[in-house]
Structures are given as structure tokens and as C-alpha cells.
Amino acid sequence: xxxxxxxxxxxxxxxxxxxxxxxxxxxxxxxxxxxxxxxxxxxxxxxxxxxxxxxxxxxxxxxxxxxxxxxxxxxxxxxxxxxxxxxxxxxxxxxxxxxxxxxxxxxxxxxxxxxxxxxxxxxxxxxxxxxxxxxxxxxxxxxxxxxxxxxxxxxxxxxxxxxxxxxxxxxxxxxxxxxxxxxxxxxxxxxxxxxxxxxxxxxxxxxxxxxxxxxxxxxxxxxxxxxxxxxxxxxxxxxxxxxxxxxxxxxxxxxxxxxxxxxxxxxxxxxxxxxxxxxxxxxxxxxxxxxxxxxxxxxxxxxxxxxxxxxxxxxxxxxxxxxxxxxxxxxxxxxxxxxxxxxxxxxxxxxxxxxxxxxxxxxxxxxxxxxxxxxxxxxxxxxxxxxxxxxxxxxxxxxxxxxxxxxxxxxxxxxxxxxxxxxxxxxxxxxxxxxxxxxxxxxxxxxxxxxxxxxxxxxxxxxxxxxxxxxxxxxxxxxxxxxxxxxxxxxxxxxxxxxxxxxxxxxxxxxxxxxxxxxxxxxxxxxxxxxxxxxxxxxxxxxxxxxxxxxxxxxxxxxxxxxxxxxxxxxxxxxxxxxxxxxxxxxxxxxxxx
Numbered sequence: 001x002x003x004x005x006x007x008x009x010x011x012x013x014x015x016x017x018x019x020x021x022x023x024x025x026x027x028x029x030x031x032x033x034x035x036x037x038x039x040x041x042x043x044x045x046x047x048x049x050x051x052x053x054x055x056x057x058x059x060x061x062x063x064x065x066x067x068x069x070x071x072x073x074x075x076x077x078x079x080x081x082x083x084x085x086x087x088x089x090x091x092x093x094x095x096x097x098x099x100x101x102x103x104x105x106x107x108x109x110x111x112x113x114x115x116x117x118x119x120x121x122x123x124x125x126x127x128x129x130x131x132x133x134x135x136x137x138x139x140x141x142x143x144x145x146x147x148x149x150x151x152x153x154x155x156x157x158x159x160x161x162x163x164x165x166x167x168x169x170x171x172x173x174x175x176x177x178x179x180x181x182x183x184x185x186x187x188x189x190x191x192x193x194x195x196x197x198x199x200x201x202x203x204x205x206x207x208x209x210x211x212x213x214x215x216x217x218x219x220x221x222x223x224x225x226x227x228x229x230x231x232x233x234x235x236x237x238x239x240x241x242x243x244x245x246x247x248x249x250x251x252x253x254x255x256x257x258x259x260x261x262x263x264x265x266x267x268x269x270x271x272x273x274x275x276x277x278x279x280x281x282x283x284x285x286x287x288x289x290x291x292x293x294x295x296x297x298x299x300x301x302x303x304x305x306x307x308x309x310x311x312x313x314x315x316x317x318x319x320x321x322x323x324x325x326x327x328x329x330x331x332x333x334x335x336x337x338x339x340x341x342x343x344x345x346x347x348x349x350x351x352x353x354x355x356x357x358x359x360x361x362x363x364x365x366x367x368x369x370x371x372x373x374x375x376x377x378x379x380x381x382x383x384x385x386x387x388x389x390x391x392x393x394x395x396x397x398x399x400x401x402x403x404x405x406x407x408x409x410x411x412x413x414x415x416x417x418x419x420x421x422x423x424x425x426x427x428x429x430x431x432x433x434x435x436x437x438x439x440x441x442x443x444x445x446x447x448x449x450x451x452x453x454x455x456x457x458x459x460x461x462x463x464x465x466x467x468x469x470x471x472x473x474x475x476x477x478x479x480x481x482x483x484x485x486x487x488x489x490x491x492x493x494x495x496x497x498x499x500x501x502x503x504x505x506x507x508x509x510x511x512x513x514x515x516x517x518x519x520x521x522x523x524x525x526x527x528x529x530x531x532x533x534x535x536x537x538x539x540x541x542x543x544x545x546x547x548x549x550x551x552x553x554x555x556x557x558x559x560x561x562x563x564x565x566x567x568x569x570x571x572x573x574x575x576x577x578x579x580x581x582x583x584x585x586x587x588x589x590x591x592x593x594x
Contacts, residue, residue, distance in 0.1 A: 037108045042119040045102055049126040050191075052095050054483075056291040059282045059399045060382040061304075062483025067501035068310035069481075070374045070561045072302040078575070081567035085579040085594055091138060099127045100147050114181070121179035125198050128172035132205045135165045136487060139221065139574050139591060143168055158587040163227050166209045170235060173202035177242075184248050190273050190281035190398070196249065197280050199242045200402050203410040206236035211491035214417065220592050221573060233414045240411035244428070249404035251436050252277040257343045259355035260380060263436060265347035268382050273398045280402040284395055291395035293382040298369065298390045302545065306349055306377040306480075308504040308558065309458055311337065313473055314345040319434070319442020321452045330555025331507045334376070335519040343438035344477055350378040352518045357386040367517045367524040368506075370542035374561040375505025381481055400482070408433060409475045416467050423447055426467075430474050443470065459497060490573050499568035504551070505559035511550065514540075569593065 035041040054062060063069060065079060077083040102123045106116050127145075134141045140159045145168070148154055176198035185194055210232030213222050217229075243249065252274040255263040267274060273281045284291040297303055308324075316322050317340045325331055338351035346353060349368075356366035368378035383390075384397055412429040415421035423446040431444040442448075448466040455469050463469050472492075476485065489497055508515055511529035514537055518524060526537040529550075533541035544550070550557040571593025582588050 032105050033108065036102075036105045037110045039111055039115050042106065042111065042115070046119050046122050048098065049122065052126055052130060053280075053282060053401055056282055056284050056289050056395075056399070059401065060291065060293040060481070061296065063481045063485050064304070065498065066481070066485035067489065067498040068307050068476075068485065069304050070307050070503035070505070070563070071304040072374070072563075074563065074565050078572065080565055081569060081572065083572075083575060085576040085582070085590065088576050088578045090578050090581055091134065091141070093144070096127060096130050096144060097147060099123050099130070100145060103127075103145075104147050117179040118181045121176040121195070121198070122193050124172040125176040125180070125193050125201065128169045128176070128198070128201055128205070131165055131169050131172075132201070132208075135162065135169070135205070136208060136490070137575050138577060140165060156585050156587055159589060162209065162212075162222070162225055166205065166227065166232070169205050170202060173198045173205070173239070177202075183246075184275065185279050185281075186275040189283065190275050190278045190400070191283050193280060196243050196246060197402055199239045200279060200407055200410075203236045203239035203243070203407060203414070206232045206239065207410050207414055208487065208491050210236055210414070210417065215491065215493035216573070219570075230418060233417045237411055237414035237418065237420075240407045240414065243404065243407040244411060249279060249407075250276055251405060251408075251432055253436055257347075257438050259353055260346055260351060260385070261355075262343050262347050262438075264344050265381065267400055267403065269380075269384055269397050271396055271398070273400055277404045278398075278400045278402075279404060281398045281400045283398045286394055286396045290393045291397070291399065292393055293395050293397065293399070294384050294390045295392045295395070297379045297383050298387075299372075299392075301372055302374060303369070303372050304379065305373045305375040305505070305561075306379060307375055307501065308377070308506070309502055310476070310480075311345065311349075311377060312458075313455060314342040314477060315434070315439060315442065315473075316340060317342065317438055317440060319439050319444065321454065323454075325554070328555075331553045331558065333509075333556075334506050334517050337507075342434070342477070344480075348379065348381045348480055350380055354380065354518075355385065357388070359387050365518050365520055370525055370527070374545045374548060375503060375559055377505060379481065405433060405478055409471070409478060413468075413471050413475065416465075416471055421447065421467060430471060433474055433478055460494070493573075495568045495570070495572060499566045501566075503561040503563065505548075505561060507553065507556050507558045508550075509556045511544075511557070 035045055064071070064075065074080050077087055103120055106120050140161045142154065142157050143160045143164055144154055177195050180193065180195040180198065182192065182194040183196065185192070210229045213225055213232065214229040216222050252267055253263050255261065255266050267278060283289065312322055312324055314322060322341065324337065335352045338346055345351065350366060354366050355363050357363050368376050370376055382397070382399055384395065389395055408429040412421060412425065415425055426443070426447045427445045434444055448470045451464065451466045451469060452473070455473055456463065460469060460472065475488065486498065489495055508525070508527065511527045512531050513526065514523035515525045516523055523537065524540055526533045526541045528541050528543055544559070545561060547563060548559050548561045551560050571591070574591040576591055576594035577588055582590065
């Protein structure tokens with residue numbers, strides 16, 4: 001059902017949406033009765049909450065600042081290390097006030113109490129969603145659970161602690177879980193919140209906060225916190241387990257892994273998302289709310305691309321660690337590195353087997369667009385495989401916001417951090433995800449005992465626990481480009497990974513040489529450097545990106561895409577509160593370093 005996302009400016013929006021201030025004049029009793037005196041009014045108001053989710057043209061680019069994503073330029077002051085209280089935007093409270101207005105007024109006895117509680121549960125899910133965003137952005141913030149009026153003391157209240165905020169997030173999620181009536185996403189096509197979304201959000205928030213407290217221990221970022229990391233890891237595990245044990249959702253399987261397609265890719269590139277796994281999604285429609293995902297990753301100059309260090313973390317199909325060099329010491333070709341690997345690799349980028357429908361309506365093997373792909377690892381995860389939909393604002397595929405796979409990952413990580421993860425837990429979480437990805441061997445039924453030297457040296461040299469390392473590998477691959485990576489790096493106290501990431505790309509035999517990139521015997525790429533490509537290669541010639549260089553390696557060359565200007569300072573774990581907000585409320589304390 002895609003109609004939910006198409007309800008735009010409703011009567012309730014005019015009546016109830018607040019200004020960007022924390023206060024607003026109260027509506028008349030007659031206005032309130034019109035909205036809150038019937039189930040129809042409650043339902044209509046609740047639709048406005050879905051505007052708090054990423055919209056159709058931001059849901060697919062939530063990982064724009066991920067370390068594994070090479071792009072043409074640094075887009076924000078944050079990325080340049082130049083974010084200050086004077087240039088940071090106001091921490092807007094409009095959305096939270098919208099929720100609180102609903103909760104303050106949802107009390108009319110003309111509506112059955114179970115119905116009222118259902119919609120209050122949906123409202124409190126979204127309040128938890130909004131406060132979690134504030135917690136991970138700013139740390140402790142004022143907790144406001146009702147509509148404020150001019151003169152209320154809360155308007156000049158100091159920031160509440162991280163303890164207070166996470167407690168209230170847990171309370172809101174628990175209330176939502178206990179009172180939301182919908183148990184699955186099938187009836188709405190995942191367009192509407194169900195009760196298990198609340199448990200997944202609770203596990204997400206608790207896992208974040210638990211990791212934050214463990215890996216930032218001893219710093220001013222956890223000063224005054226009394227709830228322990230282990231207490232929050234336990235909350236995260238229990239909430240995720242509630243989703244798992246319900247049996248309402250499961251991993252989506254059954255689609256053949258072929259031509260860059262399979263059950264993993266089907267989650268992100270289908271007209272309607274598979275609701276066996278997808279718990280909440282943002283809907284797209286070619287007429288009313290088309291997305292630009294296929295345009296963004298295929299035609300926009302210059303497309304973001306994945307990087308070689310990240311590609312090297314995908315396991316071989318037999319479950320063994322991948323090595324980028326062959327027995328003779330030479331680096332593997334692109335065909336070799338995209339053969340017999342975890343199927344998610346070939347369902348995330350244009351690999352050797354990617355098939356796309358061309359402008360003439362014919363399906364054919366299709367390689368990366370090397371003129372616009374900085375590294376050559378061309379992303380397809382959120383795209384449709386038809387060039388007719390590569391233009392602006394014509395994408396029709398729905399895109400997940402919450403899905404069951406995250407519950408498995410949250411449960412595994414929380415239990416591992418507690419030291420209570422057992423082999424049966426591993427089998428139904430990480431093992432299940434790897435089986436869905438086509439992996440046939442290795443650590444499927446029992447916890448790993450061998451540390452991958454590449455994963456440790458490249459990303460987490462301080463981690464010696466093979467279980468933690470493998471869960472982090474699995475999380476990064478499974479949730480690639482879904483908006484989790486920077487959040488994960490921050491909670492693990494690993495911000496420097498982003499600033500120091502190497503944006504290297506595909507291997508090629510040489511420039512000024514025709515190269516077969518998909519193994520079909522026909523040249524697909526001719527990088528021009530010293531000479532102009534012969535006429536017979538005019539259709540496949542490409543110029544190295546302006547900021548790229550070629551590095552010599554055994555057996556060929558790899559692309560190194562350089563983008564200067566990324567910096568990391570520890571203060572960037574949180575964003576500053578704007579100067580204007582502190583001017584209005586002098587009781588607010590600024591975040592460390594600003």
C-alpha cells in the first residue's frame with residue numbers, strides 16, 4: 001500500500017503542526033474535538049508523524065559520510081572539521097512538539113481507550129525516534145513530554161543527562177510495544193509502524209548507548225552517567241530477542257542469486273518491499289513520490305562509489321577470509337575479485353555478472369560507468385536494473401528503514417559484548433545472515449575463534465576478540481549504505497577510521513589498454529592517459545577522475561581517489577549546540593571542544 005506516503009498537507013497539519021519554537025498558542029476546544037474526538041481524526045493526525053522518517057530522496061543516501069564511500073567533494077562543514085556553534089543550525093523541536101500536542105490531547109472518551117492507546121503508542125514510537133536522533137547528535141538534551149507555553153520553566157531548563165534521555169526512550173518504546181495494535185507490516189506494505197518496530201528501535205538505541213558508554217569510558221562524553229554499559233547491552237539484547245522470538249518476521253529468502261540479483265538485493269530494488277523481513281519502509285511511486293536513487297547512483301556527476309578496503313572485507317563463498325592477491329603475488333582482477341564471494345557483494349555493486357536493461361529494452365551484461373565512478377565500484381543496491389529509470393525523479397522502488405536483519409545483528413553484538421553469546425545464538429543470527437548471502441562454510445554454526453588479520457589491521461587493531469570482529473564485519477556488510485556506519489564508528493570511538501580511510505578502487509592491467517572487466521571476452525574499459533583511445537574503443541573510453549592517481553601493484557595498477565580536507569577531532573563525536581539556542585537559554589551547556 002503506497003497511499004500512506006502520499007497523504008501530504010492534511011487538515012490536521014494546519015491545525016496541529018507547531019512553529020519551530022517550543023511554544024504556541026493553544027487551539028480551541030472545538031478544534032481539538034474535531035481532531036481527537038474520532039478514530040479517523042487520530043489516524044489522520046498520526047500520518048503526519050511519518051514525515052519524521054527520511055523522505056524518498058534521502059532514505060538511500062543516509063551513509064554519505066561513511067568511511068567506505070568515496071565521493072566527489074566534502075558536502076558539509078562537519079566533514080571539513082569546520083562545524084561551529086555559529087554555523088550549526090538550530091536544534092529544531094518542532095517535530096517533538098507535534099508529537100507532544102497529540103499526546104496531550106488524545107483523551108476524548110468518544111474514542112475507545114484501546115484505539116486511543118494504539119495511536120498514543122505510535123506517537124511515542126516517533127518521540128523515541130526523534131529523541132534518539134538528538135541523543136546521538138548532541139548527547140543529553142532537555143526532556144520535554146508535553147506542550148510548553150510562554151513562561152513555562154522548562155523553556156530555560158538545562159540539559160538532561162544521557163541517563164534521563166535513554167530511560168525515556170526505553171519507556172516510550174515499551175509503551176509503544178504494549179499498545180500498538182498492528183503486529184506486522186504486510187497489510188500496509190511496511191508503510192506503517194507496527195509494535196515490533198518499537199522493540200527494534202529500543203534495541204538500536206540501547207545498543208548505541210551501551211557501546212558509547214563502554215568505548216568512551218573515562219572521557220567527558222560519559223561524565224555523570226550511572227546506568228552501566230552492561231545494563232544497556234542487556235536491554236538491547238532483550239528487545240532484539242523479543243522481535244526474534246515473536247516469529248512474526250524472518251530473513252527474506254527464496255530468490256535466486258544471479259545477475260546481480262537475489263533475496264538481499266530484492267529488499268532494496270523492488271516495487272514493493274518483501275514484508276517478511278522489512279518492518280518499515282519509505283514508499284515510492286512514479287506518479288506521486290518517485291525517488292532519485294537510480295539517478296543518484298548512475299547518472300549524477302560524480303557518483304559516490306565504494307572503496308577497495310571495504311570490498312576486501314567480504315568473505316569468500318566458502319566462508320574463508322578473502323585475500324586480494326593470488327598465489328603468485330599478483331593482485332586479482334576485477335573478474336576474480338567478484339567471483340565466488342559473499343553474494344551481497346555482487347548485489348551491492350556492478351560486478352562481473354551484473355545484467356541491466358539498456359535503452360533499447362535489451363538485457364545485457366553491464367559494467368560500471370567508469371567516467372563517473374571514482375573507484376570503479378559502482379553501487380546498485382537501491383537501483384532498478386533498467387536504464388529507463390535512471391533519469392531524475394522516476395524511481396519506483398520502496399526502500400527499507402527498519403528490517404529484521406538488524407534485530408539479528410543487534411542481538412548478536414549485545415550478547416557478545418556481555419560475553420554471553422553462545423553457539424546457538426551465533427547460528428540463528430550471524431550464521432543465518434551468511435547462509436542467506438550464499439556462504440557455504442566457515443563460521444555458520446559456531447562462534448569464530450580465528451582473527452582475520454586484514455580486518456584487525458585495517459579497521460580495529462585494538463580488538464582481539466574474533467567474535468566481536470566478525471560481528472562488526474557482518475554489520476557493516478549487511479547494513480551497507482543504510483545509514484548506520486557513521487553512527488557505529490562514533491559509538492565504537494573510531495571516528496578516525498573515517499578521516500584516515502583510503503579511497504582506493506579497482507585493479508586494472510594498465511592505462512591506454514583495452515580491458516575486459518566482466519570476463520565475456522569483449523573489452524569494456526579503456527582508461528586514457530598518455531594517448532587517445534583508438535576509434536574502435538571510443539564507446540568504452542574513460543578518463544581517470546580529476547583527483548585520482550594510479551598506484552603500481554604486482555600485476556597491474558589500482559586507482560587511488562584522493563580527496564583532501566577530511567579531518568577528525570574528538571569533539572566531532574557530538575555536534576555543537578547553536579549559539580542562538582544558548583543565547584535564548586543560558587542554562588544550556590555547550591558540548592566539549594566547542
